Amino acid sequence: MSDGAIKVDVRCTVNGATHTLRVRPMARLLDVLREDLHLTGTKEGCGEGECGACSVLIDGELVNSCLVPVLQVEGAEIKTIEGVAAGAELHAVQQAFIECGGAQCGICTPGMVLAAVSLLAHTPQPTDADIRHGLAGNLCRCTGYMKIFDAVVRACERAGVKA
Amino acid sequence: MQTEIVGKPVPRKEGRSKVTGAARYVDDLSMPGMLYGTTVRSPVARGRIRAVTFGEGIPWDEFVVVTAKDIPGENAVALILLDQPYLAAEFVNHAEEPVLLLAHEDKHLLERARRAVTVDIEPLPAVFTLEESLAGKEIVWGEDNVFKSYLVDKGNVDEVWTQPDLLIVEGEYSTGAQEQLYIETNGVIAVANAAEGVTVWGSMQCPYYVHKALLKLFALPPERVRVVQCETGGGFGGKEEYPSMIGGHAALLSWKAGGRPVKIIYDRAEDMVATTKRHPSLTRHRTAVTREGKLVAMDIEFVVDGGAYATLSAVVLSRGTIHAAGPYTCPNVRVRSRAVATNVPPHGAFRGFGAPQSIFALERQLDKVAGAVGLSPAEFRRRNFIREGETTATGQVIREPVDMAGLLDRAFELTDYEAKRERFARENAENNSTQKRGIGFASFMHGAGFTGSGEDYLKSIVGAEADAEGRVRVLAASTEIGQGTNTIFAQLASNALGLDYDLVEMAQPDTGNVPDSGPTVASRTCMIVGKLVESAAVGLRQTLQGAGLLTDEYTQDEWREACRRYVERYGALKSFSQYKPPPGVHWDDEKYQGDAYGAYAWAVYVAEVTVDTLTYETRVDDFVAVQEVGKVVHPVLAAGQIEGGVAQAIGFTLYENVVWQDGRMINNQMTNYVMPTSADLPPIRVHFEEQPYQYGPAGGAKGIGELPMDGGAPAILNAIEQATGVRFTHVPLMPEALMRGLNEKA
Amino acid sequence: MRAYLPDYHLRAPKTLADALDVLAREPGVWRAFAGGTDLMVLLEFGALKHKNFLSIRHLPELRGIEVTPDHVVLGALTSYTEIQRDADVRREFPLLCAAARETGGIAIQNRGTLGGNVVNASPAADSPPALLVYDAELELVSASGTRHVPYDTFHTGYKQMDMRPDELLRSIRLPRTTGDLRTYYRKVGTRKAQAISKICFAAGARLATDGRIKDARIGLGSVAPTVVRCARTEDVLRDQTPDEATIKAACASLVQEIVPIDDMRSTAEYRARVAANLLADFLSTLKIDGGKSDSA
């Protein structure tokens, strides 16, 4: 038996566009996004769920795409970093990351932005402890996180933060 | 017109592409016909290769296979020495040493093939620690296991020990390895064949290092080798030398595959187990002080574990050696230092480059000496801080105003240090709470730029060009690795020319297109290369003025117009500038004496901790970093550098423990090698004092990149000593060791 | 990715009945795949030996939190996020909430399931000590029916458990008898989030009106080949006043009862010592404030 080699159809929505993907069921969502859909904004930092660089939103919830077999996104709505800005207009979180110095090397940034977007969607007025807890699954080696906290605070000061 | 761009938090040049996911890192690139490459590595630490066997069930004829025999040029990674092979031919000297390379278009099959190759090695005795290496348990490198040694000798320490009325204090300190843990692992793509030469794209800090290494590996002239830096997801020193290795590997595979592109991306486990880490170190101090607390002699022995090959250990050792005696005046100083070989993967560059190790030892030792004299750690240091006109251990006369005592005051004021020190002492003694508090500090300096004559040898060059629309491009091989090179260089150039920040951009670092501005290391990018950016930019203006197209005062429109007319008339408008040492700087490489660095950044860091005596865990509650770094070019980026460095230092001190077994890191996963998360770090409060350095760019910038790595470990352990009464001497200080220390005290 | 992907099979049976049917017809061939937060890590490292999986994430019978008069029944697929959001669980089972909040980071909490945590059977798992304290019971289903197994007897050895290859874990049932239980939870894992426990300590106690301990329950992770309920130490505590002598006796008993090891994350010595310290700390909270619940 070797149906793992056999590809199946998985239907899902990515950043608002519907796709029927022909994939191996156990393929990581991360690889399907990057290789099949060429959405390379989602990064791989560890492949083991630790770093959060691969974070995406599945049905509005923050998830590590390196831990999701693509079969499990059948019927799901996925948002990647490429779907966060509304066209040319940056999301408040993205804008704040630029202004506050929340991105240095940038490799953690797509995941970090999604974690922040998700945090603010669930907790529009987060405390310092909420922010620290909400981002703790996203590792950043460059910033020491302080400027990222600043960015989250600035983003929620601005009206209209929505996931 | 003056835009006053320096000192302003202008938006990061590549900020938008980073927050939208548009920025392209090497793993985001793909080329038609591309193969994936992988590395078969040594299973043992030291031995002789007996055989390589290719297992069953793999269509081996579909694979590109490269061994040492396939190397067209020299099988050595050209850096300082030529001792490290690209692929082990007969002997292996560390676990995970590359032996063979494979490439295939299916990466899943490639991994299966990698596992099907068996390297049979007859083991030889190995040494795994610097103590074993020093003891000569086995000679594994050269004649005596020593890569390099230095002697700094000021005054005469030997005459001091017998003098009357002095206190002599001894101490021994050690630090462990630390993984850089950039979130983007090492990766490259190469295209190489005899007809077109070699091109490598990759994640790296130093394109010209890779360039130099490839010339040797392929025996090609410089113009046939091209190295291009892609967006780079962090380096911290970890992508200083290693890209020469992985870049060479991908190029060898491509060469054998007739020029098909080959991509190699390490996974996290491979990156951690096989690539460089911070050098473990051992420092012994013998200090003589008067009863009034004046330093009379410092005798320091400093040893770093270089791993199996020489790589950069000599220069890491050099920086550690020069920083070993710190920002203090002492008439007699001797530093004897050695970098020794062990059979572990070569240790390499990591932010601070030897200085965090020797400064850790010094700043722990000085708290001990203060205690012996009966002074507070602060008062003891105040009596010994170096001042303008005094000399460092290498005999360098400090010619700039330096006010360590002022930095100390500022740091204490910001933390309420004295009151807390007193309160914690009282509370720890009085109550039987399981939470013990402590506050401690470290004072230190960090030299910017290459050590000694390093910049002289490098002779870095930077170019600038302007197009017909007046847009300026800076041409430099200095890389943006998150620290802000693109932004700062654009600020410096636009400031020098009085143009809008948006009118200036950075060329992609590509050895085919930019001159060699030297490596992106050693806190040199802003101070040294930035100065060259300024003068290259000014060269453009002078050319336009010389051609009579521009007057002394001009508007941006006049600039554009001048550029348009120049380009029309003469073609390309370019200007280059090359490093020249500031006047009066002397360095003696033989005696290790003289002006070790053009300028120093000075700092005092204060840490406040709570030690939980139930779990022996330490939490840093507050951290204040006060430093004098010359002119601050970009306040947000500068603070971001300090915060990030402090976070790494906290990791180095309390969280990040490389667990070794037979010369191999066994906790090579992010889940088992633990760096701090956002929930673990204290507020990191950063304050700058600005004392312009006369030869720095933008009216006096110095370097800051490495500085923040230096002070965290000693400040935290000094605080833990207050909390627990135990004098810990090793970092990382893991809870298990803290428990043992408390038990021994009880 | 170090696994050879084409070797792995993942199917999504339409219904629970279909899933159970496949498991019954080919026993041992198929295994459940829930949130994947344990399985995908093994896959990444090329360490996932089993090759055939049934995705159960979409099966409604395994989802949801149901409150009956005597029990709170958590579907095996209940995520850590759902645990924390549920008001009943928060009120009555604070240890479980504390464990959920300290498991991984947000993304893991969104995806990882309580059932997966139980059946993955890691001795370092963080929810099981809480489940032990709460006297949890597991509901196992197969094509041939339903079984209830007290959680305390479920783990029989390292990664061994009282579950047949044709069974799925359907739910975890918690008796609603926690009203006067004084509880204490502490996860020790060096860092505050994304940590694998070096020690996970959960405890609960009921006090008699005279201050004596009527009933003590201690669940520990990372101190033995399985998570453990420390029955002998609980016996030592029963009917005792939590004074210094009792605390000493209990700690002495605890370090005898557990069998921690040295590994790359910590040492046996540390684990034993910290377990004893935490027990002492828990017991002293009973003493000082007459037993207000602590960190959980």
Ligand SMILES: Cc1cc2nc3c(=O)[nH]c(=O)nc-3n(C[C@H](O)[C@H](O)[C@H](O)COP(=O)(O)OP(=O)(O)OC[C@H]3O[C@@H](n4cnc5c(N)ncnc54)[C@H](O)[C@@H]3O)c2cc1C
């Ligand atoms: C970054 C990271 C951090 C983590 N942090 C923690 C932590 O702090 N604490 C902690 O305890 N764990 C932690 N984990 C481990 C993991 O997230 C948990 O064990 C989680 O609960 C597993 O659930 P799952 O649904 O993802 O399991 P899966 O990976 O889907 O399955 C795990 C095992 O359980 C079996 N299984 C699952 N559901 C059923 C069922 N209903 N019936 C029968 N068998 C079943 C599977 O066959 C498999 O053997 C972490 C994991 C990662 C990647």
Ligand code: FES
């Ligand atoms: S790559 Fe998925 S969490 Fe690190």
Ligand code: FES
């Ligand atoms: S910005 Fe580099 S890892 Fe976060």
